[in-house]
Amino acid sequence: xxxxxxxxxxxxxxxxxxxxxxxxxxxxxxxxxxxxxxxxxxxxxxxxxxxxxxxxxxxxxxxxxxxxxxxxxxxxxxxxxxxxxxxxxxxxxx
Amino acid sequence: xxxxxxxxxxxxxxxxxxxxxxxxxxxxxxxxxxxxxxxxxxxxxxxxxxxxxxxxxxxxxxxxxxxxxxxxxxxxxxxxxxxxxxxxxxxxxxxxxxxxxxxxxxxxxxxxxxxxxxxxxxxxxxxxxxxxxxxxxxxxxxxxxxxxxxxxxxxxxxxxxxxxxxxxxxxxxxxxxxxxxxxxxxxxxxxxxxxxxxxxxxxxxxxxxxxxxxxxxxxxxxxxxxxxxxxxxxxxxxxxxxxxxxxxxxxxxxxxxxxxxxxxxxxxxxxxxxxxxxxxxxxxxxxxxxxxxxxxxx
Amino acid sequence: xxxxxxxxxxxxxxxxxxxxxxxxxxxxxxxxxxxxxxxxxxxxxxxxxxxxxxxxxxxxxxxxxxxxxxxxxxxxxxxxxxxxxxxxxxxxxxxxxxxxxxxxxxxxxxxxxxxxxxxxxxxxxxxxxxxxxxxxxxxxxxxxxxxxxxxxxxxxxxxxxxxxxxxxxxxxxxxxxxxxxxxxxxxxxxxxxxxxxxxxxxxxxxxxxxxxxxxxxxxxxxxxxxxxxxxxxxxxxxxxxxxxxxxxxxxxxxxxxxxxxxxxxxxxxxxxxxxxxxxxxxxxxxxxxxxxxxxxxxxxxxxxxxxxxxxxxxxxxxxxxxxxxxxxxxxxxxxxxxxxxxxxxxxxxxxxxxxxxxxxxxxxxxxxxxxxxxxxxxxxxxxxxxxxxxxxxxxx
Numbered sequence: 001x002x003x004x005x006x007x008x009x010x011x012x013x014x015x016x017x018x019x020x021x022x023x024x025x026x027x028x029x030x031x032x033x034x035x036x037x038x039x040x041x042x043x044x045x046x047x048x049x050x051x052x053x054x055x056x057x058x059x060x061x062x063x064x065x066x067x068x069x070x071x072x073x074x075x076x077x078x079x080x081x082x083x084x085x086x087x088x089x090x091x092x093x094x
Numbered sequence: 095x096x097x098x099x100x101x102x103x104x105x106x107x108x109x110x111x112x113x114x115x116x117x118x119x120x121x122x123x124x125x126x127x128x129x130x131x132x133x134x135x136x137x138x139x140x141x142x143x144x145x146x147x148x149x150x151x152x153x154x155x156x157x158x159x160x161x162x163x164x165x166x167x168x169x170x171x172x173x174x175x176x177x178x179x180x181x182x183x184x185x186x187x188x189x190x191x192x193x194x195x196x197x198x199x200x201x202x203x204x205x206x207x208x209x210x211x212x213x214x215x216x217x218x219x220x221x222x223x224x225x226x227x228x229x230x231x232x233x234x235x236x237x238x239x240x241x242x243x244x245x246x247x248x249x250x251x252x253x254x255x256x257x258x259x260x261x262x263x264x265x266x267x268x269x270x271x272x273x274x275x276x277x278x279x280x281x282x283x284x285x286x287x288x289x290x291x292x293x294x295x296x297x298x299x300x301x302x303x304x305x306x307x308x309x310x311x312x313x314x315x316x317x318x319x320x321x322x323x324x325x326x327x328x329x330x331x332x333x334x335x336x337x338x339x340x341x342x343x344x345x346x347x348x349x350x351x352x353x354x355x356x357x358x359x360x361x362x363x364x365x366x367x368x369x370x371x372x373x374x375x376x377x378x379x380x381x382x383x384x385x386x387x388x389x390x391x392x
Numbered sequence: 393x394x395x396x397x398x399x400x401x402x403x404x405x406x407x408x409x410x411x412x413x414x415x416x417x418x419x420x421x422x423x424x425x426x427x428x429x430x431x432x433x434x435x436x437x438x439x440x441x442x443x444x445x446x447x448x449x450x451x452x453x454x455x456x457x458x459x460x461x462x463x464x465x466x467x468x469x470x471x472x473x474x475x476x477x478x479x480x481x482x483x484x485x486x487x488x489x490x491x492x493x494x495x496x497x498x499x500x501x502x503x504x505x506x507x508x509x510x511x512x513x514x515x516x517x518x519x520x521x522x523x524x525x526x527x528x529x530x531x532x533x534x535x536x537x538x539x540x541x542x543x544x545x546x547x548x549x550x551x552x553x554x555x556x557x558x559x560x561x562x563x564x565x566x567x568x569x570x571x572x573x574x575x576x577x578x579x580x581x582x583x584x585x586x587x588x589x590x591x592x593x594x595x596x597x598x599x600x601x602x603x604x605x606x607x608x609x610x611x612x613x614x615x616x617x618x619x620x621x622x623x624x625x626x627x628x629x630x631x632x633x634x635x636x637x638x639x640x641x642x643x644x645x646x647x648x649x650x651x652x653x654x655x656x657x658x659x660x661x662x663x664x665x666x667x668x669x670x671x672x673x674x675x676x677x678x679x680x681x682x683x684x685x686x687x688x689x690x691x692x693x694x695x696x697x698x699x700x701x702x703x704x705x706x707x708x709x710x711x712x713x714x715x716x717x718x719x720x721x722x723x724x725x726x727x728x729x730x731x732x733x734x735x736x737x738x739x740x741x742x743x744x745x746x747x748x749x750x751x752x753x754x755x756x757x758x759x760x761x762x763x764x765x766x767x768x769x770x771x772x773x774x775x776x777x778x779x780x781x782x783x784x785x786x787x788x
C-alpha cells in the first residue's frame with residue numbers, strides 16, 4: 001500500500017490502488033450465524049447466497065466455513081439453508 | 095455428490111460497502127462468474143458504485159470506470175469503440191446501471207446504444223427506486239409502493255404509476271437479446287449471462303434485486319422475497335431472443351401476490367382492496383407475457 | 393499542399409492528420425460540416441478509426457471519455473447549445489484527465505435563436521478545466537488541432553483542449569490552407585500512450601469515491617498541471633515552427649506593440665481585422681498595437697502582466713458578455729492582471745455578437761477611442777457595446 005503524504009503521491013488520473021479487504025466489515029454485525037456441520041448436506045446454498053463472500057468453500061465436497069472478519073450478520077444464509085444447519089445468535093457484547 | 099452449480103471463481107473482494115442483505119453484490123458475483131476476468135464494467139451514480147468502496151480501496155478484480163448518471167450506455171459504447179479500434183475483441187464490456195439510471199435519466203443513451211447495436215451488455219439492476227440517494231420513486235417503482243417521494247399519509251400518497259415496461263420498449267427499439275434475471279435464481283442468472291455474452295450487439299439484462307433498506311424488509315429475507323416475486327408472477331423470468339419471447343422459468347401455479355407483499359414494509363399501508371387491484375394487474379401483465387410468448391413463436 | 397477550404401474542413405483535416413481513433417458526431421449549426429467531412433473521409437478510407445453517430449452532445453462527450461480510457465485518441469466538434477449540453481461531461485473529462493480535443497465553432501446562445509458567431513458559449517466554459525485555444529484564421533485551426541493533441545496528451549498535462557473558431561466567420565469562409573504531409577505530422581505527433589488505462593492485468597477503478605481528506609489534493613493536481621501546461625504550449629509551438637514553419641506565439645502574440653501608445657487585446661477571428669487596421673493606422677502615424685490572446689486557458693497571466701509596463705491604456709474587445717463585469721476576456725484581463733494603483737487604464741468593447749459584423753471601420757473607432765483615453769488620462773466608461781442601435785452605442 002503506497003504511502004500518501006502530499007498531492008505529488010497521487011496518480012495523475014484518479015484511480016484506486018488497493019482492495020477493500022482492509023475494511024473488516026465483521027464489526028457491522030449485531031447477530032452472527034452459527035454453523036452446525038452435523039446437519040449440513042453441502043448443498044452450498046449458503047455459499048451461493050452470501051452477499052459478502054463470507055461463506056467460503058475451499059473445494060467441492062468440503063463443508064462451508066464462515067468468515068467472521070467480514071460477515072455482516074444479514075442472516076440470508078440461515079434463512080435459505082434447507083436443513084437448518086445455520087441459525088442466528090445475538091452477537092456477544094464486547 | 096456435492097457440486098457447485100455455478101462457477102466457483104469470485105471476482106469481488108470482501109469488505110465492500112453493501113448493506114447487510116443487499117442483492118447488488120449477489121448480482122455482481124453471478125454476472126462476473128459468467129463473464130470472467132476480461133471484463134470491464136462502467137457504473138453511473140448509484141448503489142453499485144458506492145458499494146465498490148471508498149478510494150483508494152476497490153472491491154473488484156476487474157477494471158471499472160465511473161461515469162455520470164445518464165451516460166452509462168454511451169460510455170460503455172465508447173469503451174467498446176476504443177477496444178475495436180485497437181483490434182482487441184476478446185473482452186466483455188458491461189454497462190451496469192440502476193433502474194432510475196436506466197428508465198428515467200439514462201433512457202436516451204440506452205435507446206441510442208441499442209439502435210447502434212454496440213457490442214455491449216447492459217445490466218439494469220432493478221431495486222425499484224433511487225436507492226442510493228435515499229429511496230426516491232423511479233420509473234421502476236411498482237404500484238402501491240411507499241418511497242420518500244411518494245410517502246403515505248392517511249392511507250394515500252403511495253406510488254400509482256406502474257413499472258415502465260422497459261423490456262418491451264427495448265424490444266420495440268430492436269434489442270438483439272433481452273432477459274430478466276433474479277438473484278434468487280443464481281443458476282439461471284449465470285446461464286442468461288453466458289448466453290448473452292457472445293451474441294453480437296447490445297444485450298439487455300433486467301436484474302431483480304431486493305433492497306432491505308428501501309423495501310423495509312428483514313435483511314435475511316432478501317433472497318426469499320426475490321424468489322416470491324417470480325413465484326407470484328410479479329417478476330417473471332423470460333428472455334427475448336431476436337424478438338422471440340420465451341419463459342426461462344415456468345410457474346405452473348402462481349402464488350397470490352399478497353404472500354410477496356406482506357413481507358415488505360413498503361406495502362404495509364395497502365388495503366385489501368388495493369392488494370386485490372394489484373393482483374388483477376399482475377394477472378393481466380402475466381397473461382400479456384404468455385400471449386407475447388405464443389405470438390412470437392408463431 | 394495548398395488547398396482552398398473553410399475552417400470547418402481545416403478542422404476535419406486536422407483531425408484526420410492527427411489519426412484520431414474514435415470520433416463522436418452530432419450535428420449542430422455551424423459545426424455540422426465538420427461531422428459531414430469526417431463522415432466522407434471515413435467512408436472513402438482516408439480516415440481510419442471509429443466514426444460513431446451519437447444521439448446527443450452529452451452522449452458524444454461520454455462516449456469519448458469511455459474510449460479514451462482504453463487509450464484511444466478521440467475527437468468531436470460542437471457549438472453553442474451542444475457545448476452547453478455537454479457541460480457536465482466537460483468537468484468529467486477534466487477530472488478524469490482524458491486528453492480529448494474538441495473543435496468548438498462558437499455560436500450565440502438562445503433564445504432567441506441565432507446561429508451566427510459569438511463567444512458566449514466558450515466563455516461560459518472557462519471554469520471547466522479545459523484548455524482553450526482561439527484561432528484567427530483557417531490555417532491556425534488546422535495547426536492548432538494538431539498541436540492540441542501534442543500538448544494535451546503529454547503526460548505532464550493530460551487535460552482536454554478545445555480549439556475555438558468563430559461561427560460562420562471562419563467556419564464557412566474559404567481561405568487557402570497549407571495541408572501538411574501525413575508523414576510530417578506522424579513525425580511531430582507521437583501515438584497516444586497514456587500512463588493509466590484499462591488493463592486486465594492491473595485492474596483499477598477509474599473515478600472512485602474520494603472523501604474530503606484527499607479531494608483537494610486531486611483538484612490541486614489539476615490546477616498545478618494546468619499552470620505547467622503553459623510551458624508545454626510554448627514549447628510545442630516552437631517545435632511546430634521548426635517542423636512546419638508556422639508559429640502562433642503559443643499563449644499570447646504581441647503585434648505592433650513596440651512603442652505603442654495603446655493596445656487592443658482580443659481573441660478569435662477579429663484579431664485579423666485588428667491587425668489589418670493597426671497596420672493601416674501605423675502608416676498614418678498612430679501608434680496602436682494588437683495583443684492576440686491565443687490561449688485563454690491556461691490564463692497567460694505572466695505575459696499579460698507585461699501590459700502594465702508596456703502601455704498606459706489597454707482596450708479589450710469581446711464577442712461575449714458575462715453579466716458580471718463586461719465580456720469574458722475583459723474580466724480575465726482586468727481582474728487577473730490589473731494591479732490596483734498600477735495606473736493601467738482599461739476599457740471593454742463588447743460587439744460582434746450573434747453574428748453582427750465587426751468591421752474595420754468599427755475597429756478603427758475603437759483604436760481612436762483608446763488614443764483619446766490616453767490623451768485625457770482617464771476612462772469615460774468601463775464597458776461600451778458597439779455598435780448598438782440606440783445610435784450612441786453607450787452602455788454605462
